Amino acid sequence: AQRVTQPEKLLSVFKGAPVELKCNYSYSGSPELFWYVQYSRQRLQLLLRHISRESIKGFTADLNKGETSFHLKKPFAQEEDSAMYYCALSRLQGAQKLVFGQGTRLTINP
Amino acid sequence: GAGVSQSPRYKVAKRGQDVALRCDPISGHVSLFWYQQALGQGPEFLTYFQNEAQLDKSGLPSDRFFAERPEGSVSTLKIQRTQQEDSAVYLCASNGAGGSSYEQYFGPGTRLTVT
Structure with a gap:
């Protein structure tokens, strides 16, 4: 069965502190992993995907196949990072349905 | 350019009523997805x-959908x-060139409340 687990519904850190949003998955085969973000009063949008291996807005995420994890990290949190973050997976390649975790609400305190 | 649009943005329905939710994808996008967010x-x-073909309807919760x-x-x-358990935000997403594209572009959603 395909499943994405985000163990923290809420996460609060101070500005300038490191942030790590956890994501674990179960999938038989080779999935593609994503992080989507939803800022206040905005629509859901892609933040990053594991295949691109790039840093977006200072965030990175490494796919760990041994631990079946795809944690999202940022070394120094900024207030504008406050948002709802969803980890998601799909089958590799092409237009495929996304399986989402339940989301983590990140709050950055000044 | 214009993103994915959905209408209505909010819908209140009495239990037992039928509702129709619309999605306008990004022009030229081949793939279209519907999601339910409780x-x-x-x-x-x-x-x-994919285009007009419904390739996967495995997530539809009942034959009422x-x-x-x-x-x-x-x-x-x-x-x-409609039933009370249908209350949710319904999201539509579209995706470009089929085989090689991966990013889904989401609409703002329709919030359905069944009373």
């Missing part, structure tokens, strides 16, 4: 179209005889 949960897949995309652009999700 309060406090992540989006859950309902159904997927029906989706169509007759001309391969606009899509409508219809819910018959």
